[in-house]
Structures are given as C-alpha cells and as structure tokens.
Amino acid sequence: MLFAKKKKKIDGDKHYVSLANIVGETAILYKKEDLVSYDCDGFTIHKSMPKAVVFPKSTEEVAAAVKYCAENKIPFLARGAGTGLSGGAIPLNGEVIISLAKMKQLLSVDFENRQAVVQPGFVNLKLTNSIANKGYYYAPDPSSQYVCTIGGNVAENAGGAHCLKYGVTTNHILGLEVVLSNGEIIEISENGIPDAPGYDLLGLLTGSEGTLGIVTKITVRILKNPEGKQTVLAYFDKAEDGSHAVSDIISAGIVPAALEMMDKTAIEGVEAGTYPVGHPRDIEALLLIEVDGVAAGIDEQIEEILKVCKQRNVREVKVAESEEERGKWWANRKTGFGAMGAISPDYLVQDGVIPRSRLPKVLQNISEISKESGLRIANIFHAGDGNLHPLILFDSRIPGETEKAVKAGTACLKACADVGGSITGEHGVGIEKIEEMRFIFTDEELEAQTKIREVFNPENLLNKGKLFPTPSRCMDVKKVIKEAAAN
Amino acid sequence: MLELKEVMDNKILADKRFGNTGLSLISVKSEEEIADVLRSANEKGKTVSIVSGGTKRGYGGLKEEYDVVLSLAEYRGIVEHTVGDMTVTVRPGTTIAELQNFLRKHDQMVSLDPSWPEQATIGGVIAANESGPKRLKYGSARDLVIGLRVVYPDGSVIRTGGKVVKNVAGYDMNKLFIGAMGTLGAISEITLKLRPVPKDESLVLLSVKEEHVDELKTFAIKVQDSMVEPVTLELVNPTLSKQLWDREAYTLLMGFEDVPNAVQYQEEWVRAQKPKEAVMDVLPANEAMDFWNRFANIAPNSLTDNSENGEVKANLKIGSKNMQVMDVLKEADRFQRQYGVTLAAHGGLGHGLTNAYLTGSEDQIKAVVRELRDFVESKQGYAVLKHLPFYLREELNVWGKGQSYHFLFEGIKRKVDPNNSLNHQRFVGGI
Numbered sequence A: 001m002l003f004a005k006k007k008k009k010i011d012g013d014k015h016y017v018s019l020a021n022i023v024g025e026t027a028i029l030y031k032k033e034d035l036v037s038y039d040c041d042g043f044t045i046h047k048s049m050p051k052a053v054v055f056p057k058s059t060e061e062v063a064a065a066v067k068y069c070a071e072n073k074i075p076f077l078a079r080g081a082g083t084g085l086s087g088g089a090i091p092l093n094g095e096v097i098i099s100l101a102k103m104k105q106l107l108s109v110d111f112e113n114r115q116a117v118v119q120p121g122f123v124n125l126k127l128t129n130s131i132a133n134k135g136y137y138y139a140p141d142p143s144s145q146y147v148c149t150i151g152g153n154v155a156e157n158a159g160g161a162h163c164l165k166y167g168v169t170t171n172h173i174l175g176l177e178v179v180l181s182n183g184e185i186i187e188i189s190e191n192g193i194p195d196a197p198g199y200d201l202l203g204l205l206t207g208s209e210g211t212l213g214i215v216t217k218i219t220v221r222i223l224k225n226p227e228g229k230q231t232v233l234a235y236f237d238k239a240e241d242g243s244h245a246v247s248d249i250i251s252a253g254i255v256p257a258a259l260e261m262m263d264k265t266a267i268e269g270v271e272a273g274t275y276p277v278g279h280p281r282d283i284e285a286l287l288l289i290e291v292d293g294v295a296a297g298i299d300e301q302i303e304e305i306l307k308v309c310k311q312r313n314v315r316e317v318k319v320a321e322s323e324e325e326r327g328k329w330w331a332n333r334k335t336g337f338g339a340m341g342a343i344s345p346d347y348l349v350q351d352g353v354i355p356r357s358r359l360p361k362v363l364q365n366i367s368e369i370s371k372e373s374g375l376r377i378a379n380i381f382h383a384g385d386g387n388l389h390p391l392i393l394f395d396s397r398i399p400g401e402t403e404k405a406v407k408a409g410t411a412c413l414k415a416c417a418d419v420g421g422s423i424t425g426e427h428g429v430g431i432e433k434i435e436e437m438r439f440i441f442t443d444e445e446l447e448a449q450t451k452i453r454e455v456f457n458p459e460n461l462l463n464k465g466k467l468f469p470t471p472s473r474c475m476d477v478k479k480v481i482k483e484a485a486a487n
Numbered sequence B: 001m002l003e004l005k006e007v008m009d010n011k012i013l014a015d016k017r018f019g020n021t022g023l024s025l026i027s028v029k030s031e032e033e034i035a036d037v038l039r040s041a042n043e044k045g046k047t048v049s050i051v052s053g054g055t056k057r058g059y060g061g062l063k064e065e066y067d068v069v070l071s072l073a074e075y076r077g078i079v080e081h082t083v084g085d086m087t088v089t090v091r092p093g094t095t096i097a098e099l100q101n102f103l104r105k106h107d108q109m110v111s112l113d114p115s116w117p118e119q120a121t122i123g124g125v126i127a128a129n130e131s132g133p134k135r136l137k138y139g140s141a142r143d144l145v146i147g148l149r150v151v152y153p154d155g156s157v158i159r160t161g162g163k164v165v166k167n168v169a170g171y172d173m174n175k176l177f178i179g180a181m182g183t184l185g186a187i188s189e190i191t192l193k194l195r196p197v198p199k200d201e202s203l204v205l206l207s208v209k210e211e212h213v214d215e216l217k218t219f220a221i222k223v224q225d226s227m228v229e230p231v232t233l234e235l236v237n238p239t240l241s242k243q244l245w246d247r248e249a250y251t252l253l254m255g256f257e258d259v260p261n262a263v264q265y266q267e268e269w270v271r272a273q274k275p276k277e278a279v280m281d282v283l284p285a286n287e288a289m290d291f292w293n294r295f296a297n298i299a300p301n302s303l304t305d306n307s308e309n310g311e312v313k314a315n316l317k318i319g320s321k322n323m324q325v326m327d328v329l330k331e332a333d334r335f336q337r338q339y340g341v342t343l344a345a346h347g348g349l350g351h352g353l354t355n356a357y358l359t360g361s362e363d364q365i366k367a368v369v370r371e372l373r374d375f376v377e378s379k380q381g382y383a384v385l386k387h388l389p390f391y392l393r394e395e396l397n398v399w400g401k402g403q404s405y406h407f408l409f410e411g412i413k414r415k416v417d418p419n420n421s422l423n424h425q426r427f428v429g430g431i
Helices: A014-023 A032-038 A059-071 A124-134 A150-156 A201-205 A239-251 A264-272 A295-311 A323-334 A336-342 A356-373 A401-418 A443-456 A471-486 B031-043 B096-104 B122-127 B210-224 B238-245 B260-273 B285-295 B322-339 B362-378 B390-396 B406-416
Strands: A052-054 A076-079 A096-099 A106-110 A115-118 A173-179 A185-188 A214-221 A228-236 A258-263 A285-293 A314-319 A346-349 A377-382 A390-394 B021-027 B048-051 B065-071 B078-082 B087-090 B145-151 B157-161 B186-193 B200-208 B234-236 B250-258 B279-284 B311-319 B342-348 B353-361 B382-387
Touching (some): A014 A059, A059 A076, A059 A173, A115 A124, A124 A150, A150 A214, A185 A201, A228 A295, A228 A323, A239 A295, A258 A264, A264 A336, A264 A377, A285 A295, A295 A314, A295 B260, A323 A336, A336 A377, A346 A401, A356 A401, B031 B145, B078 B096, B087 B096, B122 B186, B238 B342, B250 B260, B260 B279, B322 B342, B322 B362, B353 B362, B362 B382, B362 B390
Parallel strands (some): B021 B065, B048 B065
Antiparallel strands (some): A228 A285, A228 A314, A346 A390, B087 B186
C-alpha cells in the first residue's frame, strides 16, 4: 500500500510533492485506491474522501505538515486508529489526514510520580499491559481499548465501563504537547504538574474532538491495581427492578468500579455472539456490578449489593468464583455492540446520558420509540453513570430502514435531553450529532464555544465542520446522511 | 439597570490592604441582578471585581480599586439536590460548611476539602480552584464540577456541562471557568457530583525527627506501590506540625476513608510497615475530623490576616512533581532558618502541591519567596502567591514566570471579555 523506497515521482498535485518532502515519500498516500479506507471511521453511515493521508514520525513532522496545510489553506485533520463512533475523523472537506499511527511509542514511565508519557498513536490497552508487571494500570477503558489510541481518547475524552469510580480520560491527563493549527508547538504541563497557572487548557483540549489542536505527546496518570476485586451478575425478571437496584446500590453508599446493564434484546445479541455465557433469555435485565479496593472492605460491600438485589426481586444473583469467570462476563459485555451483528444485519449505536434516577422513565420512552419505528432497540449501558447505549437494529438492504434507524437514534437522544441529560457521554458529537447539539444548547451557548474555537483554529482549517451546527453546515451534513441512508 | 442597593460603607470597601476593592459595592440576590450589574458596567466601560466570602482578596490582582465590587455572598443556598443521582446544584455564595452540612444529612458530600469552610464559598473555591490534602484520592474541582451557569460580561447567561456525571457534548467549557479567578464571567450556579460519606475514617500520623525525613519518602513510595489507598499522603514540616499537633517533627498525615474493616486493615498495614524511627499515632473518626477542621484554618486569608507593625503574611502555593514535595519542604526549612521567617508548610507526596505559610518582615518574605520560587522553577515547577498584601503583589509577581502559550489565555479573555471589564488584572500575566 505504501510507496516503494526507491526514488519515484509523485503525480498530480504539487501539494503531494511538498507533503512528501516533509514526511518522506513512503509516508504519504494520495492515490484514490489507497485513500478509500480513510473515507470514514467507526461511524460508517457517511463517507467522504480525503485529499491525502500523511504519516509523520515526529512532532516536528506533524508541525511541518500542519504549517504547510495552514499556509496553503488546505483543510486538515488528525486521525488515530479510526475507531471513533461519531465521525470525528471523517474528511468532510477533502482534508489532508494527519495519521498519528506511526507515533506509537511509550516514551517513559515514572512509577514514583505515577505518570507515563506516550505518543498519541500508542494503543490504550498497551499502556496497561506495559505497566502491569509492577501492578499498575491506566484507568480509562473504552470497549475498543485493544485497538484505539490514547491520542484519539484525548480527542474524544473517552470513557469506558470503569469510569463510574475512576473518571473519564480528562481526569487522567496530566500534560499535553500540542501542535496548534498554525504549526506552532506548545507544551502544557510538561511534567504533569497539576494546576499550572492559567486557564485549564488541558481540560479544554481534552474532548475537543481534534478541532483545537493536534496532540503529539500525552502525560497520563497511572494507578495502582486495587488489591481486591469482586464481580456480581444479577438477573432480573423486570427491567424496572434492575433500574431500581442500580439506584439502591449507589444510595447504599457504595461506589462500584462498574455498574453495567443489559436488556433482553441485548442479551439475545451477546448470547448469539462470540462470547456467550449462558444468560437466561427470558429475563428483562441483567446487571454486571464490580467492586474494587482494599480487600478487607470488599465482602461487606458485596453483601450489601446482594441484599439490595434480593430486595428488588432478583431472579438469580451470583458472585464470580474465579478470574476466568469474571473475564468471561466482561468479554461478553465488552463485545456487546459487535455481537448485535449476530442478530441483525446492521445496527446503529447511540450514546445518551441521563440522570440515573430517570432510568425507568427513559427506558420506557426508548421502548416506545422502538415500537413507533418498528425497529428493535437493544440497550447495553453504563447504568451507574446514566450513560445509555441504545443499539438500533436495522437492515440497510431494506429501502428506508437506515433512515428510520437514524431517526430513532435521534429520538432516543431527544428522550435523554428531555430529562435533563446529554446527547453524548463518551462517543462525541463528530458529524453524527451536530444537529442534536441544539437539543441541549442555545445558539448563544453554541456561539460561546465556537468563539473559543476561533482562538485556537481561527481559519477553521482544522477538522472543519465538526461538533457545531451552523445553519448551512448542519443542513449539508444532514442531507448527506439522509442521502447515504436513502442509498 | 435595576435599583440595586449600592453600599458605600462596607468592610470590604474600607479595607484597602489587599486591593481588589472598589468605589461601591453591589450585593445581588439573583442571577438577573448579576446580569444587570455586569451588562451595565460593560456598557458604561466600568470595571467590576467579584467577591463572595472575602477570603481571597489577597489572591492576585494588580488593581487596588475597581469601579464596582459585585458581591455574591447573599446569592446563596441549595437549588436542587437529587439524592439518587448524587448531584447537587448550588448558588455561588453558599459556604462550604453550609453545603457540606446540608449534604451530610443524606450521607453525601462534595469531596473537596479547601481552606476555611465556614467562610469560603463554593463560588470562590471553584473560581480559585481551591483544594486540600484529600485531592490525592478525590481529585480537585475540575473532577467534580459537572455543570455551571456563568454570567458573561455582556450579561448573557451561558450553561456549561449539565447535570449528568458523564458528558462530552461540545467543548468541556466547565474547565475554562474553574480557576479562572473570575476573569471570564461570574459563576451563578454550580452543579457538582457527590460521593457517599465514608462509613468510617481515621488519620494516621507518622512523625520523625528531621534527620530521618528521607525515611518518610521511602515509606511513601512503598505505600504507593502497595494495596493501601490513603486519601492523603500529606507531609507537614516541623513548624506546622508543632502548631497543629504540638509535635515539632516532620509528620506524614495518612487519612483512610472506607468501610471500618478496610480502615482498620490499612492502619495495621502502616503499623507493620512504617519506618522504625517513626512515632505513630492514630486518630479515630471524630478526632480525625477535628484535626482536619483545624488543618483547614491554618492558612492566612484576607479576613483573618491582622498583621501590623511591618509584619507580613504570605501563602505560597508550589507545584512540583509528586515526590519533589519532599525536596520543596526541605528547601523551605533551609530558607526558614537562613532568613529567620516563620514558615509553616505541608505538601502532598501523591499530588505535588505544597503550601507554605510565611510570616516575617517585608524583606524576609521577599527573599524567601524568591529563593523558593527559583528553586521550584529550576525543577520545572511553579510558585503562586495565594495571599499577599496588595503593595507587594506587583513586585513579587503573584503568578510567577508564566507560560510560553500565554497568547492563548489572552485570546480567550479577548473573546469573552473584550472590554476587560471583569476582574481585570486579577489573573496570570495581568489578564
């Protein structure tokens, strides 16, 4: 796929030659057939071709490529592993994609000060694997952690199953090296020292979906593995009982490391998938609950959880008897989205957040949306922090069904927004939810955000057309999505 | 503009020692009133300083007087507490103590332990990004604030974040206002995520003589590599230890908050693993809480600082790598001896922040601040003066040497407050 090493001429556009001079001739793709796999990310409903893809190997090369694009008014964007689910890395304007896939080193680990420094292309799970021998780990654990990159995690402020207790990416970022949209390099909290005087740019950049700068080096916090860990699986005949159990566990003063829920349709999916564990098919909800911490304190909390589940009419509740059993339960959960492929030709993942106490009502609403649309909706979600993932099952071969699925997804987000929730808890806005931003923000509030973008990205060449609705832009995107849906 | 009562004869206006005062003071009781004051000031080209509890008037600021002081102290109270969601929405003038006492009835808490809970308000704590030793385990304001309402200088009201604990819709605008020292807007409502009050707690104190202080560092590293999960790993210098505990020794404060079994187990672990030179004391829950209350009132502030006859009090906040806290404290003690100041200090071995409280003559304070700042800046750290009389602030440069990317701060300020009407010159680099 990449060019041969020997001298050869780059055809076409002069920009290809100039970019090749910056990153090297073997580190650029520009032929149509090579670019096809970069026309979308994990959000596959919309596709659009980039102008080129470059693979810089250093911060300096990133900066030089950015500077070149900026000077020549060429739109550009950064890309990690391309697992994003909201289309944040999709080139809408014929961008030059700056892939950070080759910047994938673990630069240093400092156990004494509990921090590690990685390049943006370093894969999330590899960090934990690299420090596990000393009993340390990196907390944010998105389901795609075996392939997604930490740079991408920073861009999206990625979450995961264990952020109920340990927080999301932003809570673990201590320092960033950033290439600004004009090619200038800045270092924010280079040594991971907290509370650097000035506005909290670490916090602002994390989750800015690649619209404020390109992160080229990341200092993260690493944590010691908890001494004890116990996992409980509970089956409920009624979804409502499961929802109440979630609130009761939290109200009992327990802060579980994870508190996950799946509904009946989701269970059907995961049981047909690669990692079935033999969940009963006739229950309405299951909870997967994990408690960790000092071992001496775990049993007491598990007792309490079992008590709560019983009070809420649990059909069966069990504690994992081995690490192997625990691993099986988690594999079943973490591959849940993909498992929907076993029961439906296509599925659309949504990502809304609600105040936990509104769970029963919103689940009811989602079930009504399912009935109205005639599409099945499976629910797999982080119940502890109210982060829902409705999975809308559809068949794109049936004319109009994709469109229906997109519409149902929007309706689910509206249901979340209507109870004071948010339209995304961890997947980001990207292009997918641009219009839905209006569910939760006024024009004034959106403008307050775009004004901040103007400070960092005044020409709007960096990842243009993402996150914020503008009257023309959002109509374009919606039109494109609708056209894609119609095809 | 509303018929707002302007107070001319007020303690805040009368006391000029810390600057950040004004020609008149307007105390507001609603968001609309905040908006009216800011809008009107902005339109008329007037400058506004924001105050609430009044503890931080010695923190930053190169203006002795603004046109108007906007007081949020009377805009207080709980707006909404959703017990099941473990979130609370609160007005800025609510004191930390009032908020915590209210939540405690529901066995919940804001896991933030800033100084002066009885006086400091949640609005001020968020605007100044205040935290205490327990941030080791529970994080700081940026980890707890999930939503804000902010009145912009032009009077518009912006909501940031929301009322859910996980949210990535748009930019994380909450972060911009936390620690911004009121230079970007007046925070009119704050939504925080809560934690359950721990079922049990205790405080283990390990004291060593100065010559054995390195043993405590070795021990702290061992703690971090172990299964023990302390909420604090705060090292206190002998001067402060004497004030707090009547024991002139380096003392490591290890708080444990968990279910009773786990608390007890961790105490026993410390007893078995501690350096043999260390004297160990354990304070049970009640005494631990008393201790932390005392601890929260040791820093000088603009309400309580009654220095006279040329005496000056200062609070230097130092940021370093976690374990460098040990070196910072040792250097601080060296300067204490060298210059003859009184210097009480504590720093978190797990979070890298040290606070030094200095009392001495003007010349002594200047010398020690410069020495300590040079030392930490040589280690890529920083030193910020959180409390200092107005007349010394410009000379000693409250915020230190600043950042290479200061132009971004200026750009943000310009977009939000183009007329520099809000808390102008209060923050880093004269923003």
